Amino acid sequence: MSDLSIHLRFAGIGDLDELMLVEHRAFEKDRLSRRTFQYHLRAENSQVIVAVIGDEIVGYALLRHLKKTTHLRALASLRRGAGRLLLQEAEFLAVYAGSDSIRLEVRKDNTRARHLYVLNGYEYYGEKLGHYKDDGASGFRYRKMLNVPTVAGIGNQAAQIDFG
């Protein structure tokens, strides 16, 4: 019987085509370009993690580690449950990279994503006007302070990632 559970691993440049497919299926607008993915797949302080079922990529998270904070640049999931797994792994990787917080922007009308963030302890802290270039929509900014209990709580997720 095939394994239908969701696993996480780091993405490589060989995943580019499939990442673009996920991007097109997950987002109607404000899509990241191929060039942007290429850049982040190679950049030293960026990480792209993917959620996979079997050989198929069903979601991704793109992280950029800055000085003391990590920016969750993008998150996409095509399967219920993958979004939460990716988000929790992103937090683990942020702590590992030395960040004490994780930040992100989300469209005001993206209720599913906002719900996911709030359920996972993210706090609204302001609006970024004109953040989305496609239509000039504002981004709602959320952040989460990362502390030791949080890391301990998600240690199990980290065990699923393939660091090889």
Ligand SMILES: CC(C)(COP(=O)(O)OP(=O)(O)OC[C@H]1O[C@@H](n2cnc3c(N)ncnc32)[C@H](O)[C@@H]1OP(=O)(O)O)[C@@H](O)C(=O)NCCC(=O)NCCS
């Ligand atoms: C927004 C998006 C990433 C959510 O991903 P997802 O895989 O559907 O999210 P999940 O299923 O992991 O989380 C949502 C569900 O888990 C529940 N959940 C998530 N975290 C939880 C927590 N900590 N505790 C309890 N429940 C939780 C939610 O209530 C919800 O339940 P439901 O399945 O009954 O609706 C996905 O819909 C997507 O890619 N959308 C298009 C792209 C996009 O908007 N990306 C975000 C841009 S900022």
